[in-house]
Amino acid sequence: MRYIAVDVDGTLTHSNVSFSFGKYMYEQGLISFFDASRSTCSYFFHTLGLLSMESLHNSIFCSLFSGKRADQIEKAADLFFEQKGNALFRLSVVEEILLLHKDGARVVLLSSSPDFLVEKVARYIGVEEWCATEYVVESGVFSKVGKIITGSEKAKIAAEVRVKEGAPITVFTDSALDLPLAFIADQVVAVSPDRALLRASKEKGWRVIRG
Secondary structure, eight states, rough: OOOEEEOTTTTBSSOOHHHHHHHHHHTSSSSHHHHHHHHHHHHHHHHTSOOOOHHHHHHHHIIITOBBBBHHHHHHHHHHHHHGGGGOOHHOOOOOOHHHHTTTTTEEEEEEEEHHHHHHHHHTOOOEEEEEEEEEEETEEEEEEOOOHHHHHHHHHHHHHHHHHOOEEEESSSSSSGGGHHHSSEEEEEEEEOOOHHHHHHHHHHHHOOO
């Protein structure tokens, strides 16, 4: 059975889901202008390579989620997906992945985004398996950031599947952050890739989907 490892932000979706949800929370009055601005700055610095994935998550968590009731955030996330719907997604990529799933491939979403958001992405498009960065809930409130799913961690997950099942691996991603995963894959599909991933795709002969 082929193993299809799929990134979420910028691959399945047009933009970063966490960033879009943070904007939605601000529009709904769930976070302050200060917290929205702080999280936006953190995301901007991360895109410039000036803030690590770990630092980004800790900053976003403190700004948007720390101490907030999980049931209220879950409800807001449900409404976010209901209202934004298909506009969030690269529908042609989703359709291709679901066709692979229908043909018997094992499709798994591997994302650095918060787990409660990635779970909703999976359910929305009809995929059963996912792995994402853990946002820990204790006594009903968000308390801390748990395990962060980086590109290297994604590669470890896929490598374990290959060892246990001998499954060929196909990767869909938009980012060079996932190169550790891409380099162990049998096939790579670069979706609207960043510059570094596009360069690697040309060198390796990987398929590129633009737009």
